[in-house]
Amino acid sequence: MTDSRIPLPYEGLVAAVTGGASGLGTAIARELSSRGATVYCLDLTIERVELPLVGIVCDIGSSSSVEAAIDEVIRQAHQLDIVVANAGIGAQGDIEANDDEEWARVLNVNVIGSARTVRAAMPHLRRSSAAAIVFTSSIAASAGLPDRALYSASKGAISALTRAVAVDCLPYGIRVNAVAPGTADTPWVGRLLDGAKDPQAERAALENRQPTKRLVRPEEVAEAVAYLASPSSGSTNGIILAVDGGMDSLRPRPA
Template identity: 70%
Template sequence: MSAPHGFDGLVAAVTGGASGLGKAIAEELQARGAAVYGLDLDAERVEAPVTGVLCDISVDSSVRAAIESVVAAAGRLDILIVNAGIGAQGTIEGNDDAEWLRVLDVNVVGSARTVRAAMPHLKRSPSAAIVFTTSIAAWSGLPERALYSASKGAVQALMLAVAADGLPFGVRSNAVAPGTADTPWVGRLLERAADPESERAALESRQPTGRLVAPQEVAEAVAYLASPGARSTNGVVLAVDGGMHSLRARPR
């Protein structure tokens, strides 16, 4: 990991910065010395010292306005965390065209909109870094996650293409792929389950560590990837999943 203040003087924008993984990431970067802006539909929920900025990643004009607002206030943009997205459940038969288009528009095109708006500013930074939030679902076949998996697989591929295009300009791109994280979104899924306690136990047991991923663990990984000390880390997907992708542990 980088030194606690390795981000001094750098400016970071985190989409989805009001809650869950985005909130943990924004707070970690702020603690390490960056000036952090949380871009979110619910910007009022972004807690100081992170600065909230209204942003709807499904609307290009909103994304561009949010990025320009950050640069106008801070004078620069060095780090972009492409984290905002929405979930989806169901087998391949479970979602119609309208839902496919809605989720892909937010998770995939929304990520592209964000990077597209930020790239001119990142190209001017001496420490430019982009970190995407993808998912274990991009690598491993999970039940009833067809649409969500497709969207996160696309984000993972997008990261690699952005990393290649960014090479001549010194703009690094990487991604974190969390396992099932203990976030408000997962909490809402559990609340809707017929037996929330059993459902949580099932989610925990499919991870080799036997527990959900803590948001802070994801934030630590993002901080490494975004750090100026990670200059040779580019085009990498860092799994933060307790070994779910790579290990085959004996069932508990």
């Protein structure tokens, strides 16, 4: 009897998602898995990673940890086709708020951490016929947001890095894109709201600055990442895909 089942678009592919144990990373990992990929969540803590996702301990702030995690993916799966460099940390304050040590800490995770993840994966991606890299940038890379100087700088670097890596990867057939979410309804944003003087008012302010008047859903970001990484998106390369409810590009008339 022949198999009449229609194959899923990601069937047979292996993906690694940094920061895959929470927030956007979990939503991305689940979406890729639902489309047929074998997905490894690389994160500091993996207790919350649920099957069929596979958790691997990884500190993207350390080259040796990243290299060990990628090696473990290859040991288990024998291949790597998709890398989603999603993990990152937040930072608040204007240009005077953070000292050199904090700048170094955030840039080491958000920028160099993403770079070292892709660097470690490159030898394996070159062997894939469906290789794709997706970085996580942010609305903060293109819109001036208050009290986000350091964070914005880190995400601006990610957007620039995306295009630079994309052009370098052309000879290898590896596509490189980024997703740029607006303010998303994630645990990290929840913690920021919890620390505000008036969490309800702060949430309302974040929602009202979005043209859609609501925060971005993690599942919407995951859908965009799945499109960018899909083998069927072969002509999508070197783009920064905004998933921000129009925050960067729309100017609605004030109510």
